[in-house]
Structures are given as structure tokens and as C-alpha cells.
Amino acid sequence: MLSDILTLTLYLIINLLTIILIGNLIFEYFSRDKTNRKGFNYLFIICFFILIFYIIENIRFFTDISKEFFWILDFSFVSVILFLIFLFSYANWEKINKSLLYLFVFTNFSAAIFELFFKIRYPALFDFVNVFFIFLGLLFFYFFILDFLMIKNAIKESKKTKQYHKKLLFYLVSCFLIFIIVLSLFYFIPYIQKSKFSGELNIYNWDTYVAEDTISNFENIYGIKVNYKTFEDDNLMFEELKLNSGEYDLVVGEGNLIKEMIKLDLLSELNKKNLQNFKNLDEKFINQNYDPQNKYSIPYMWGTTGLIINTKYIPDNTDSWDVLWSNKYSGKIGLLLNSEEAVALTSKYVGGPLMPQNNAQFEKIKEFLLLQKLLLKGYILTADLQDLLVSEELWALNIYNGNAVVAIAENPNLKYIIPKEGATIWIDNWAIPKNAKNKRNAELFLNYILEPKVNADITNEVKYATANKAAEEFLDSEVLSDPIIYPDEExxxxxxxxxxxxxxxxxxxxxxxxxxxxxxxxxxxN
Structure with a gap:
């Protein structure tokens, strides 16, 4: 909170000084007669674009105070420059104000080049508003060169004197050296940034539940080593966490498991000050009944667990879980290796609630699962199900919708169904175990994964719907329009x-x- 207040105060001071600078420029401009305004026009244009720049930056700033971490450094330089311009504005405009304004231009040009370089090197963090910022920085530099070529006294006096050529050479060499120095610094920026963070991050997650480059990009940006472990059943993950909570810094769990973890005091409260991107989440996924104020969890992906069939062997109009108990498909049926999902679909099939609420309901579920075992090819890992479905070794299986989309893309005979008896909808969440050894690194990763572009890249690859509203503008159109990923209200x-x-x-x-x-x-x- 204090850092936000200081940043806001600094920003308001800079805006005030900018207004004074522009006002002073306008006053001096119109207080001169037309003959004395010559050489002043380009300076006026530069300041006009500076004003536009600050209008744009105000829009960015007040919609997200903490997002752009490099602003404080940039604005510190700018505030000093503007203060000096204001301080000496009545002393000698031609020599002092103009030279200080050039320094201001170089500062913003350097910031623009930094922005351009950083975003090219790390495209996952790109913000399209920055295009305008980069454009203005380059425009500042253009007007500086134009002003230098058009209104320098040396040009008016003599373009052939040795003095002019020496001065021109000095300016050109200076510009080149400044450019090289600034550019060379960009190669050290990632290392400077990495030096702020260190150590490791231990993540426990479902298999294939991040994009291929999600982890490597995070490691490259922050210099933190990620140890990534996967599980096939979140209930087994839950049991592991109860025994070894200190082994993990981040875990992913469905809402009901998050609720149980909170009840058992297994999770650490999140520091929302380190999660500036929390605001990107869709409101309908926050404040869920399992974590009303999101003190312990961050919504990640949501989806369904339905039925997939191969229409080459099973009728296309199949709409029931009954197919998983059909003798006709013996040896070609599979069941996900997940206790919760197996019990849930069986309970729905026999006409019960999603999960048994008493012993009688549970005994009936046991009976049907034991009967089914005789028909199964096996209990299938999520890592194996795609190959088994695509190769048509399996004809029917309960499956997560994201895995279904990937499999259907490889074998068009496959079809995903939400059976008439009902199925599960879930929200997976990130959480930090209470005994996590690298909590700050975990929050850094959470904020990173809440970046709209980073999050969208994951959804585009894994084919699960995101809880991140801001990420939707970066989603592929075929993802947004796919009813398997984003089911309709019916x-x-x-x-x-x-x-x-x-x-x-x-x-x-x-x-x-x-x-x-x-x-x-x-x-x-299997």
C-alpha cells in the first residue's frame, strides 16, 4: 500500500510539472513576436507530443498502478528533468531549457527502446498499448534530430566552417555513443531482474496442464529453477500434501479439495499485494463457496468431465453413461484413474447425487463399479488416454473436456458427450501450502500466470476454459467458439x-x- 501511495504521489507531481512546463512554453511562445518564434516551433511540437504521451500514460497508470514496474525508475529521471526545466525556465530559455528538454527526450527515447527490446525478448508480457509508447519515444527522437538540423545557430552561420563540422561530429558521435550505451544495458536488464529473485519453486500439478513453454519462460525471466511434479488423481495429491506439505510451493486442486485443505489448515493465505494481476480474473469465478474471499486460492481453469465415444463402433446418438457398462464393448471401455470422477459418474448413472451422502448410496456405487471392472480395458492415466483413443484401442471412456478436444482433433470419429444423467463441472485452483519454503516465488509465479497473454497461451494449447477474463481477447477464435470447451447454458x-x-x-x-x-x-x- 505504501509503495502504491508513493508511486501515485510521484506521478501526480510529474503531471503537475508537465502542466507547468507546457504552460510556460505556451506563455513564452505567444509572448514573442513572429520573428522571434522562429526555431521555437519544433520545440513546441515536441512538448505537444510530451503532453499526449502523459495523457496516454495517465490512462494506463490509473487503470493499473503497479503493473509497469519500470515506471518508477523512468519517472524518477523524468521528474528531475522536468523540475530543472521549471527551475531554470526564466533564466535562459535558449541554452538551459532546450538542453534539458533534449535530455528529457533522450530519457523517453531510452525508455521506449527498452520497452521495445524487452517485449520482443519476452513476448508473453507484451501489452499492445506499449506500441503507442514506443511510437512516441521514436517520435521524440525524430523531432530532436529535426530540431538539431533545422535551428542550430551553427547551421545559420556557416555550414562549411571547421567549427560547425567539429560540432556536428561531436553531436553525432554523442548520439551514437548514448544509443550504444543504452542498448547495451538492455542485455543486462534480465540479469538485473533475475538478481531480485533466486532459489527454486516446487509445483505439483496435473499432467499437461500448462503450455509447453510456460515453465521455461518463467525460468528465463526470473532466474528461478522450477521443479515440476505431476499427479493423476487429485485425491492422491491431497493425501500426499497432508503428509509432505513442505515439499511443495504450489499445488492445483478442484474447489472441493481446496475447501478441505482450508479446513485442515494446510494452505497459506495469499498476499494480494504481490498479485497485481488478480484483477484479470472473471468475477463469476471468484468468491466461490469453498474460498469466499479467495484468501487461499486463485481460480485457474474450469471444465467438465463427460463421456467420449468412437462413433465408428458406437452409435452416434448415444447419450448415456450406460455405454460404460455395455457387454457389447467389453475390452474397449476405459475409466479414468481418478476415484472422485469414477464415483461421481457411477452415482449419476444409478440415479443418485454427484457424490454419495450415505452408506446405502455408496454400497450401490461399489456394486456397479465392481461389475464394470470385468468389462474394462483398464484404469487409464490422462497421459495415456489420447494415444489409446486415437489408435482406437479404446472406444468409450470418461474424460476431461480439454483432453477430449485434443483427441478429437486427431481422430474425427471421436465424439464428446454430456450424458443425460448428468456430469461434473469443476474449477481448478492454484494454492500455496502452509509449509511452503518458497512462498514469494510461488506468488511471483501466480502473478505471472495471471498475465492475460501467458494465460491465453495455456488455454490455446491445453484446451481448457480459463477463469481469466482479460485473457479472452488473446484466445484463438476456435477455442472460444468450441462448445466442448465453453458449453452453452442448456x-x-x-x-x-x-x-x-x-x-x-x-x-x-x-x-x-x-x-x-x-x-x-x-x-x-491397462
Whole structure:
């Protein structure tokens, strides 16, 4: 909060000085007669564009105070320059004001080049408003050169004297050296930035749940080593976290698991001051019942778990979970290696709630899962299901919608269905374990992954809907229009969430014990 107040105060001072500078320039301009205004016009144009620059920057600044971290350094230089211009404005305009204004121009030009270089090197952080900023910086430099060539007294006096050529050479060499020095500094910027952060970051997440370059880009920008571990069942992740919470700095869990983790005091409260990009989230995904004020979790992706079939072997009009219990497809049926999803679809199939609320409901679910086991090819890892579906070794399977989109793209015979009995809708969230050793690095990663372009790149690749509203403008059109990724309202009416149910410790234990018995405790039974 204090840093925001200081930054805001500095910004207001700069704006005040800018107004004084422009006002002083206008006053001097119109107080001169026409003959004395010669050589003043280009200076006036420069200041006019400086004013436009600050109008644009005001719009950017007051919509996001903390986003552009390099502003404070840039504005510190600019504020000093503007203060000196104001201080000496009545002393000797021609010699002092103009030279200081040139320094101001070089400062903004340097900032523009820095912006351009940084965004080219790290395109994931690019902001299209910066195009205007870069343009103005280059424009400042253009007017500086124009002013130098057009109104220098040396040009008026003699273009052939040795004095002029020496002066011209001095200016050109100076400009070139300044440009080289500034440009060379850009190669050190990433290392300076990296020096602010160090150490490691231990992430525990689903497989294939970030883009291919998400982790490597983060490591390159911040110099933090990421150790990335994956799981196939978030309930097993939950059990692992209870035993070894200090081993992980970031975990991903569905809303109901987040609720359980909060209840067991397994999560650390988030420092929202380090999460400036939290504002990018869609309001409908924040303040959920499992974490009302998002003290502990950040919404990441949302999706559904439905049924996928191969229409070459199974009727196209199939609309029920019944296909997973059909003798006709014995040996060609699979079930995700996820206890929660297996219990949920079975409960829906037998006419119950998403999750069993009593022993009678649970016993019926057990009965149907035991019958189904005889028909299964196996319990399938998410890492394996795509190959099995595309190669047509599997004809029917419960599946996450994002995995379905990827598989269908490779085999058009595949079809994704939300069965008539109902299916699950979920929101996955990032959270920091209470005993995390690298909490600051974890929050840095969260803020990074909340960047609209970074987040959109993930959604475009993994094919799950994002909870990040600001990322939608960067999403591929085919992603936004895909009903599997973004289901319509009629489909959503058939969906249910785990967060709508209370889970007793006793029932959770029964489900886990039965699941281990059913699958033989193996990671994959196919």
C-alpha cells in the first residue's frame, strides 16, 4: 500500500510539472513576436507530443498502478528533468531549457527502446498499448534530430566552417555513443531482474496442464529453477500434501479439495499485494463457496468431465453413461484413474447425487463399479488416454473436456458427450501450502500466470476454459467458439459441482480404500 501511495504521489507531481512546463512554453511562445518564434516551433511540437504521451500514460497508470514496474525508475529521471526545466525556465530559455528538454527526450527515447527490446525478448508480457509508447519515444527522437538540423545557430552561420563540422561530429558521435550505451544495458536488464529473485519453486500439478513453454519462460525471466511434479488423481495429491506439505510451493486442486485443505489448515493465505494481476480474473469465478474471499486460492481453469465415444463402433446418438457398462464393448471401455470422477459418474448413472451422502448410496456405487471392472480395458492415466483413443484401442471412456478436444482433433470419429444423467463441472485452483519454503516465488509465479497473454497461451494449447477474463481477447477464435470447451447454458444445466456437497472424513476414507482395492493400488491397470 505504501509503495502504491508513493508511486501515485510521484506521478501526480510529474503531471503537475508537465502542466507547468507546457504552460510556460505556451506563455513564452505567444509572448514573442513572429520573428522571434522562429526555431521555437519544433520545440513546441515536441512538448505537444510530451503532453499526449502523459495523457496516454495517465490512462494506463490509473487503470493499473503497479503493473509497469519500470515506471518508477523512468519517472524518477523524468521528474528531475522536468523540475530543472521549471527551475531554470526564466533564466535562459535558449541554452538551459532546450538542453534539458533534449535530455528529457533522450530519457523517453531510452525508455521506449527498452520497452521495445524487452517485449520482443519476452513476448508473453507484451501489452499492445506499449506500441503507442514506443511510437512516441521514436517520435521524440525524430523531432530532436529535426530540431538539431533545422535551428542550430551553427547551421545559420556557416555550414562549411571547421567549427560547425567539429560540432556536428561531436553531436553525432554523442548520439551514437548514448544509443550504444543504452542498448547495451538492455542485455543486462534480465540479469538485473533475475538478481531480485533466486532459489527454486516446487509445483505439483496435473499432467499437461500448462503450455509447453510456460515453465521455461518463467525460468528465463526470473532466474528461478522450477521443479515440476505431476499427479493423476487429485485425491492422491491431497493425501500426499497432508503428509509432505513442505515439499511443495504450489499445488492445483478442484474447489472441493481446496475447501478441505482450508479446513485442515494446510494452505497459506495469499498476499494480494504481490498479485497485481488478480484483477484479470472473471468475477463469476471468484468468491466461490469453498474460498469466499479467495484468501487461499486463485481460480485457474474450469471444465467438465463427460463421456467420449468412437462413433465408428458406437452409435452416434448415444447419450448415456450406460455405454460404460455395455457387454457389447467389453475390452474397449476405459475409466479414468481418478476415484472422485469414477464415483461421481457411477452415482449419476444409478440415479443418485454427484457424490454419495450415505452408506446405502455408496454400497450401490461399489456394486456397479465392481461389475464394470470385468468389462474394462483398464484404469487409464490422462497421459495415456489420447494415444489409446486415437489408435482406437479404446472406444468409450470418461474424460476431461480439454483432453477430449485434443483427441478429437486427431481422430474425427471421436465424439464428446454430456450424458443425460448428468456430469461434473469443476474449477481448478492454484494454492500455496502452509509449509511452503518458497512462498514469494510461488506468488511471483501466480502473478505471472495471471498475465492475460501467458494465460491465453495455456488455454490455446491445453484446451481448457480459463477463469481469466482479460485473457479472452488473446484466445484463438476456435477455442472460444468450441462448445466442448465453453458449453452453452442448456448443457450447463445438466452439470453438477463437487463443491455443492459436504464430504465427511469417514466417507472420504471409504472411497479411497475401496478405490485402492478396486484398482489394486496400481497407477495404471491397462
Amino acid at each position: 448443457t450447463i444445466k445438466r452439470l453438477d459441482s463437487f463443491t455443492n456437497y459436504e464430504f465427511s472424513d469417514e466417507m472420504n476414507l471409504k472411497i479411497l480404500e475401496f478405490w485402492n482395492e478396486l484398482t489394486g493400488g496400481e497407477e495404471n491397470a
